[in-house]
Amino acid sequence: MIPLTRPAGPVPSPFNADQQARFDAGFAKAIAKYPADKKRAALLAVLHLAQEQLGWLPEAAMAYVGFLLDVPAVRVREVATFYTMYRLKPVGCHHLEICNSVSCWSKGSEALLKHAKEKLGVHAGEVTPDGKFSFGEVACLAGCGYAPSMVVNNYAYAEDMTPEKFDALIEKLKNEPGQNIADFPKNHDTGRAHG
Amino acid sequence: MANLPTPPMPLPQTSPVKILTRDWHLPECWTLENYLKGGGYQALPKALKMAPQAIVDEVVKGNLRGRGGAGFPTGMKWNFVRKETSFPKYLVVNADEGEPGTFKDRAILEWAPHMFVEGLIIGCFAIDCHVTYVYCRGEFRDGPVARLQTAIDEAYAKGWLGKNILGSGFDLEMHVVRGAGAYICGEETALLESLEGKKGYPRLKPPFPANAGGGLFKQPTAVNNVETLANMPAIIEKGGDWFSSVGCPKNGGTRLFAVSGHSKKTGVFEAPMGTTFTALLNDYCGGMRDGSTLKAIIPGGSSSAIMTAEEAEWMSDFDTLKTKKTMAGSGAVVFLDQSVNMAHALANVTRFYATESCGQCTPCREGTAWLSRLLDKLCRGEGEKKDVDNIHQIARQMEQKTICALADGAAMPVKSYIEKFRGDFDALVKG
């Protein structure tokens, strides 16, 4: 059950010391953008920040963010589930998202999705057994002229993709650290497909 | 890994007038140095000496139409905000760029961030706004947003942002915030909700964002697209009459056409408002890719009604396309060739709207889902003739009944694809 009310007391932080330092610096910047009495407006930014530390948004992180911004847990959950960039369950160290909207589709994104599935040996939304990779289908990324287009770990664009370039990307990423995926208990099923 | 795609420079430019792409042929065209060399930040001191109303009057004269999708006259929108007596007022920039086919705001932020920043400062001065927010789509963090933030930091350092800008007494703070993956947050009231830290549910209007009670934190707010604002320096420097003369009647200036699909060249091309699709394809994009013939054109993002190859002679301005029952929308043009079955294309487009509907309104939530299921069924070869008629009928019933325009944007393609390419649909019907 998601509590509807604000927590009675302080909520413990889910971060280690390094993560906390980065989070705190980002938090101060995020709330400074808004009028002093409107700090809850920074909720999206602060969720991004928490996810950047942990690789996904475990329940503990959402609770902590809600506590800091004085937003009831249910509102935090509402936002975290509404936007597709937030991950409510762990993804791979490298999470690849392939656009399948109309321009990319017209340039072969479905074949690329099929290729990704074969290459990685998992379905969309699943993580490879070594934890390194996961992939999914997403909507238009504003890379339509360089189709098919994809992003790695939400932010790094890879464009004009072909199966060969995809394979080369996987080889390259294998040796790169990627995002640390924090080991928290998985959330209950949120009823929403991710990936 | 490298985050910034290499701009396709030098760009093929046959536009007689370059406004937004003026510097794009330069390597590192995004730097302050290059922007200044091209004449950057000369409009700002001029604007700050003008009366704010005089700036808006130039914009009205220039026939600047919003480049986000609706083509609303920018000067008129700013006059609505100016008339309000409640303060503070906000100018919020829509850099959410989510409409399939659209990637031109990203190009501005990456390759001409200072032109946009200068335009935004002038816009804020014109409507008496002292805190502005640029709402960018979340994925832009390391590319476009990084470039934009650098430009903003440089502008602060030069005294073009902050307190008492260039000694004019005008103060302005500029903040960049990011969304988190939701197409609907491009709709202006959903964007405002998101900016307030909430899920992106469009608001029931009135009150409109420009009016007290309807904008950011309930204050009068102008929401404008990135490209709309990037035109401001040129309008101030050369005047509204000049700007208006560049385009076609009631549609001033040039437009960044984001071209994708099966043309030989794809990318962002600057051409005068109204440029025909034939000219865009042949003169800017080098025609269709080898061995391919034009079959259909998406003229303004995936929400716009489809055009046939024969209709390529149409002008691309807001008013012409409206009379042709489609729309200029976001300027995203997709040229599709004979390899495409239009029923499959429509199934793809409709799946997008079904996924992105926020779910508040029943006709939209149920309609898009139902359409998507029926189209997928048809594409699997399991459809019947009556399904095609049903799909058309459902789309008609979704129109003009909902809180925001997403439902209309989902219905418009459905009707037009079926009406103009019925054969592709019937060919998939079983038996």
Ligand SMILES: Cc1cc2nc3c(=O)[nH]c(=O)nc-3n(C[C@H](O)[C@H](O)[C@H](O)COP(=O)(O)O)c2cc1C
């Ligand atoms: C579903 C939907 C999505 C939209 N997405 C965008 C978008 O991504 N970017 C944008 O600038 N405008 C978008 N718009 C249009 C905005 O609501 C608004 O009209 C525009 O930002 C106003 O700016 P302008 O007058 O400068 O064009 C969208 C509208 C709808 C209905």
Ligand code: SF4
């Ligand atoms: S029309 Fe669709 S997207 Fe717009 S508010 Fe209604 S349900 Fe949401």
Ligand code: FES
């Ligand atoms: S359609 Fe794929 S990035 Fe736009």
